[in-house]
Structures are given as C-alpha cells and as structure tokens.
Amino acid sequence: MSTPSHRFITTAEALKEEHKGRTNHWLCHAEVCGAKDIQICRATLPAGEGHGFHTHPELEEVIYVLEGEVEQWVEREHRVLKPGEVAHIPKGVVHATFNPTAKDAVILAVLSPAVFTGPFAVDVSDEEPWRSLRG
Amino acid sequence: MSTPSHRFITTAEALKEEHKGRTNHWLCHAEVCGAKDIQICRATLPAGEGHGFHTHPELEEVIYVLEGEVEQWVEREHRVLKPGEVAHIPKGVVHATFNPTAKDAVILAVLSPAVFTGPFAVDVSDEEPWRSLRG
Numbered sequence: 001m002s003t004p005s006h007r008f009i010t011t012a013e014a015l016k017e018e019h020k021g022r023t024n025h026w027l028c029h030a031e032v033c034g035a036k037d038i039q040i041c042r043a044t045l046p047a048g049e050g051h052g053f054h055t056h057p058e059l060e061e062v063i064y065v066l067e068g069e070v071e072q073w074v075e076r077e078h079r080v081l082k083p084g085e086v087a088h089i090p091k092g093v094v095h096a097t098f099n100p101t102a103k104d105a106v107i108l109a110v111l112s113p114a115v116f117t118g119p120f121a122v123d124v125s126d127e128e129p130w131r132s133l134r135g
Numbered sequence: 136m137s138t139p140s141h142r143f144i145t146t147a148e149a150l151k152e153e154h155k156g157r158t159n160h161w162l163c164h165a166e167v168c169g170a171k172d173i174q175i176c177r178a179t180l181p182a183g184e185g186h187g188f189h190t191h192p193e194l195e196e197v198i199y200v201l202e203g204e205v206e207q208w209v210e211r212e213h214r215v216l217k218p219g220e221v222a223h224i225p226k227g228v229v230h231a232t233f234n235p236t237a238k239d240a241v242i243l244a245v246l247s248p249a250v251f252t253g254p255f256a257v258d259v260s261d262e263e264p265w266r267s268l269r270g
Binding site: 006007027028036037038075079088091 | 141142143144145146162163167168169170171172173175177195196197199201207209210212214216219220221222223224225226243245246247248
C-alpha cells in the first residue's frame with residue numbers, strides 16, 4: 001500500500017462518516033495522511049444525542065470541545081465541558097459523551113495510535129453499571 | 136512519582152507556558168493528567184510572530200487551527216490554514232507556523248507520544264534551506 005502524502009487537510013480532504021444525521025470529519029487518519037500515532041475526528045453531536053458508554057481497548061483518547069456543551073463521562077465521574085475544555089481517557093477506560101442541550105455540540109476526538117490491530121471500540125452501554133449510570 | 140488523576144482539564148488546570156507575550160495552555164500532558172500517548176497545547180501566535188523551522192525527532196504532530204489564519208510549512212511546502220484546517224507532520228519532519236495577519240491566531244498542537252526521552256524540539260531555523268525559505 002502506498003502512503004498518502006497529504007500534509008495539509010481541509011474538510012474537503014477529510015474522511016467523512018455519517019452519524020445520527022451529521023457528518024463527522026476525520027482530519028487526521030492513517031488513510032487520509034499516513035498518520036501513525038495521531039487520529040483526529042471532528043464530530044457533531046445533535047441535541048439529545050451522544051456517544052454511549054464504550055472503550056477503546058488499544059487507544060488513548062482526548063475529547064476537546066469546540067462548540068456547545070457536552071456531558072462527558074469518564075468511568076463513574078462526569079462533568080459538563082464547555083468550549084476549550086478537555087477530558088483525558090486512558091486506554092481501555094469506559095467513557096461516554098452526551099449532548100443534553102438544545103443545540104448541536106462539536107468536539108474533536110483525538111486518539112492514539114493511528115495504526116492498531118484490534119477493534120476500534122467496544123460498546124458496553126448495555127452492561128452494568130454503565131446502563132443505569134445516568135439514572 | 137504518583138500519576139495525576141485529573142480526567143477533566145480546563146484552562147485553570149492546564150500547564151501554562153509564556154510565549155511571545157501570550158499564554159499557551161497544555162491541556163493534555165504527562166504532568167497534567169498522566170497522559171502517555173497524547174499531548175495537546177493550545178497556543179496563541181501574535182500578529183507577525185510564529186514558531187520557526189524545527190523538528191520533533193521523536194514526536195508526530197498535528198496542527199489544528201482554532202482562530203485566525205496561519206502560514207503553515209511542512210518541509211518546503213506551505214499553505215494558509217484557516218479554522219478547522221490541519222497540517223500533519225510526521226516524526227522528525229521540519230515544519231514551521233507563522234502568523235502573517237494583523238490579529239492573533241490560535242492553534243491546537245497535538246503531539247504523540249506524551250512520554251519520550253530525547254529533546255522535545257530541535258531548532259533548524261538558522262540552517263539552510265530553512266533560513267532562506269520564506270524569501
């Protein structure tokens with residue numbers, strides 16, 4: 001496989017992914033720019049939607065809020081994060097991001113590495129204690 | 136050394152660094168949250184200032200523009216990047232970021248890994264061809 005050589009990536013070059021009626025943009029990804037260690041996805045969470053409880057068994061993650069507010073969970077702790085605020089999620093740690101507001105929220109999800117072998121994510125939203133955590 | 140346990144990081148918890156009259160914020164860093172693979176610094180470049188040509192011998196980097204515009208170089212190529220646009224800089228590759236506009240530009244610098252042994256950066260701005268590249 002030849003390595004893509006893009007060094008500058010705009011929305012046009014990003015890898016697109018539809019999620020709950022919005023388009024997420026992978027601005028840094030192995031398939032976009034040959035990244036080895038860093039993945040960056042700009043994701044929009046519509047009002048009332050979110051990314052349920054899950055883990056990334058092989059990836060560390062940072063969530064950076066760009067617009068709006070999110071209810072961010074890391075294990076049993078949660079916080080409302082505003083633009084410019086961050087959550088750090090060590091490899092394999094259960095986490096979730098919800099948008100409890102009335103308007104879209106936009107986040108950057110930064111993940112490392114960009115090349116890995118196992119599943120990207122494991123959904124644990126149907127398992128306790130995560131299923132009952134938001135009450 | 137005990138590992139810091141902060142999972143949620145705001146400007147208040149970030150590691151601060153003064154640079155050319157502005158405060159940069161390390162929102163994800165080994166010393167802030169025990170990060171192993173991801174570092175994130177929100178950096179402000181005043182009008183006419185920048186980060187001259189350098190390498191990170193052990194780190195891959197992504198620049199994500201938050202506000203304003205920057206003149207981003209990756210080796211001999213450059214592009215004006217606007218908010219939401221990205222540059223990907225493989226490990227060891229020479230790069231630079233300048234703000235040629237009349238107002239502050241704000242970028243996120245994402246680097247991986249967060250734990251490494253050698254120097255963070257090597258300045259090559261006095262060496263050719265980098266010294267003469269901007270003409």
